[in-house]
Amino acid sequence: MEKLSIAQILSKINNQETFHAVSDDYSFTLKIDDYVHYVCGAVHDGHQFRKELWDYCLHTEYERWYEEDPETKNMVISHPIVLAGMDSRFEYDLNRTPETAIYDDAWGKQLWKVPLPETMKAKSLEKHANFYNVVAALIAKIERIHGMCVVYDMHSYNWKRWDREVPTWNLGTSNIDTTRFGKDVERWRQFLEQMNLPNGIKSTSRINDTFQGNGYFLKFITQNFKNTLVLATEIAKVYCDEYTQILFPEVVSAVEMQLRNGLKNHAYSVLEQD
Numbered sequence: 001m002e003k004l005s006i007a008q009i010l011s012k013i014n015n016q017e018t019f020h021a022v023s024d025d026y027s028f029t030l031k032i033d034d035y036v037h038y039v040c041g042a043v044h045d046g047h048q049f050r051k052e053l054w055d056y057c058l059h060t061e062y063e064r065w066y067e068e069d070p071e072t073k074n075m076v077i078s079h080p081i082v083l084a085g086m087d088s089r090f091e092y093d094l095n096r097t098p099e100t101a102i103y104d105d106a107w108g109k110q111l112w113k114v115p116l117p118e119t120m121k122a123k124s125l126e127k128h129a130n131f132y133n134v135v136a137a138l139i140a141k142i143e144r145i146h147g148m149c150v151v152y153d154m155h156s157y158n159w160k161r162w163d164r165e166v167p168t169w170n171l172g173t174s175n176i177d178t179t180r181f182g183k184d185v186e187r188w189r190q191f192l193e194q195m196n197l198p199n200g201i202k203s204t205s206r207i208n209d210t211f212q213g214n215g216y217f218l219k220f221i222t223q224n225f226k227n228t229l230v231l232a233t234e235i236a237k238v239y240c241d242e243y244t245q246i247l248f249p250e251v252v253s254a255v256e257m258q259l260r261n262g263l264k265n266h267a268y269s270v271l272e273q274d
Helices: 006-014 051-056 061-067 118-146 178-193 216-224 249-273
Strands: 002-004 019-023 028-032 038-042 081-085 149-157 169-172 205-207 228-236
Touching: 002 006, 006 019, 006 028, 006 118, 019 118, 028 118, 038 118, 038 249, 051 118, 081 118, 118 149, 118 216, 118 228, 149 216, 149 249, 169 178, 178 205, 178 228, 178 249, 216 228
Parallel strands: 002 019, 038 081, 038 149, 149 228, 169 205
Antiparallel strands: 019 028, 028 081, 169 228
């Protein structure tokens, strides 16, 4: 892996070069081993939180971790193109518009002791803008090469906070063309439901059950690229203990191993059908 500026990353994408990079501000990573027609994204994987923000923040490190999506990058790490955030969504949320990316409150609790200085907000929003400049260049390049693209938008959610039974996997489809891609969504849902998970975990999957796919990452791509399908894919945090902050690596590994072929096979089925 190498450290690259945004301009260098954009140049490599434009020239269709393969590379593993971290942005020079350490806000995201991008791996491109091959310019295939599908991308894996993990925008909420990051946990970094700028030190100058620490004294302003009311939330604890655990409270931030609880709302992030740890291990979602590792679940798709074997695929040729992986784009992942490194910063916590509590600094700026890549799955929100620039106007709403910096929280005032988070999940009902005030986030900052006093309002953040505009200079601090500007630092965060510059990283948000840089990320989406790279997203735009990447998807445009893939559409030019293949005529279409599939983005697996990986997230996780806290299932224990729900007071009803919720699925292991949720697909949010409210902002994609289900007339065109409905069969592809259903094939993805069926694959996830058939996954074998350790520790007696049952793999269930539903569409628009806990979340509807309203994130900015999906909306930005879908609104700007008409031949790209974004699959907002949420796994319940069955791979960790939400309350004790303990990860279950055997569950993460089981998901990753089955996504190696399952995700790839699904991506190629979409290409064949398109």
